[in-house]
Amino acid sequence: MIGGFRNVELVVLLFIAVIALGTLARRLVVPYPILLVVGGLALGFIPGLPAVRLDPDLVFFVFLPPILWAAAYFTSLRDFRRNARPITLLAVGLVLATTGVVAAVAHHMIPGMSWAGAVVLGAIVSPPDAVAAVAILRRLHIPHRVVVILEGESLVNDAMALVLYRTAVAAVVTGAFSLNAAVGQFFVSALGGVVVGLAVGWLALVSLRSLHDSMTEIAVTLIAPYLAWSMADRIHASAVLACVVGGIFLRRSFSSIVAPSTRLQARAVWDLLVFALNGAIFFLIGLQLRTLIEAVPSTDLLRLGAEGLVVSAAAIATRLLWVPVATAAPRLIPGVRARDPLPPWQSTVLVAWTGMRGVVSLAAALGLPFVIADGRPFPLRETVILLTFVVILVTLVVQGLTLAPLTRRLRPPEDPTLEREERHARERATQAALQRLEEIERAPWADPEQLVGLRRWYEKRARTIAEQHDGSAPPSSSLEQAVFKRARHQTLAAERQALIQLRDEGTISDEVLLNLERELDLEAARHGLAESRHTAD
Secondary structure, X not given: OHHHHHHHHHHHHHHHHHHHHHHHHHHHOOOHHHHHHHXXXXXXOOOOOOOOOOOHHHHHHHHHHHHHHXXXXXXXXXXXXXXXXHHHHHHHHHHHHHHHHHHHHXXXXXXXXOHHHHHHHHHHHOOOOOHHHHHXXXXXXXXXXXXXXXXXXXXXXXXXXXXXXXXXHHHHHHOOOOHHHHHXXXXXXXXXXXXHHHHHHHHHHHXXXXXXXXXXXXXXXXXXXXXXXXXXXXXXXOHHHHHHHHHHHHHHHHHHHOOHHHXXXXXXXXXXXXXXXXXXXXXHHHHHHHHHHHHOOHXXXXXXXXXXXXXXXXHHHHHHHHXXXXXXXXXXXXXXXXXXXXXXXXXXXXXXXXXXXXXXHHHHHHOOOOEOOOOOEOOXXXXXXXXXXXXXXXXXXXXXXXXXXXXXXXXXOOOOHHHHHHHHHHHHHHHHHHHHHHHHHOOOOOOHHHXXXXXXXXXXXXXXXHHOOOOXXXXXXXXOOHHHHHHHHHHHHHHHHHHHHHHHHOOOOHHHHHHHHHHHHHHHHHOOOOOOOXXXX
């Protein structure tokens, strides 16, 4: 009982530290994973803290499903499709290249490292985590396409890296490896993951349509990624792709099937959950670090640090070489060059330098089994985890802290894509609301005098959109009128439907839809319409 209480205290202290360091990171304007990594490193050396021994399967199941689902949810399917070529070259080609280069370096440099073990290390450190990088780059107003490519790469490369990882781990555990079987397993696993993701997404969609309670609806969104991961894992399919596909599928209908209050609350819950999970995983490696270091002879620690720097340099150099080649090579084909000219060199440099490793690498390293098939310890497990930690620390600190200064120095060309789409979307949404208001004014329940203020507000907003300003709120005296509230609900619904249609047509991205939809949800909440469904009565 005392031990259990101490464990609860430890969890509470962990999250207090995560909150404190996250707050400090925002004040210092640095990526919060950097401070979390340093905090986890320091936490591992605090005397008196108990040793932490995590179940490898638990590491994957607890942390990765919601993180991957959330990343997929905020991915624009239209932009992903338009940039499928560069995303694939990074998420598949670069992962394979990085795994190969790191494996060759590790096998040659680290005593006793087998080829299978070296591939395990290469697969673990091959996928960059774009969360911190995108948070920095968005504030610097870089070209929208750079952000799309980095987010798309981060979404898909996890699946590729973890397939390589599981194949290599199986080779270490069993001592056997077949290239043909591995390739076949990859395609079967990928197809199975897609099918499971679609099935879970559909099931969540059906559940949400039948529910009318925000808390229950949010609970469904929280359960869905874990269900997708569990189902895919049981049939040996790609659990990563199951979560990615399920998140994208559900996002396509989420704007239409839940109330504004659910969307607002769900966004807050998910932001907190992803932040807490990211913070916890970085801190957990810190808690294990002391145990890992104690398992390695002190004479080898300095050597391991140097080897970690070499592995980090190999991963960074591979990306710096791959990105320019992968950018230029497809454009040697005249048809590709005509459709998609060479991007500004500043964008290529930013994509090449943005290669910070993060939570997926940490989870994969911690998820290594403790023993192999014959009962012996997993070869060099502590070494692989320590090397992974060095790579994460080096890439986060070196690339993370230099990304903003580099971007300012490069001065990439401005990209008004999102602003242009947002202005067009506002115009269409306002026109849709005015058309719906005309229909409302002819309805038998409507009183035109009570709708004058609402019409004036929309007309004013229509006139001021060109200058990127919104009109002021309707007169407060109208807010208490039942007719006004009913009409306001239906005009907001018309606006939202127009935005969804623009998204479905591919005219605007999901990012623009999310931004404008949040404004409509907040407007509905202010007018006491938060419990109303999207579809007008």
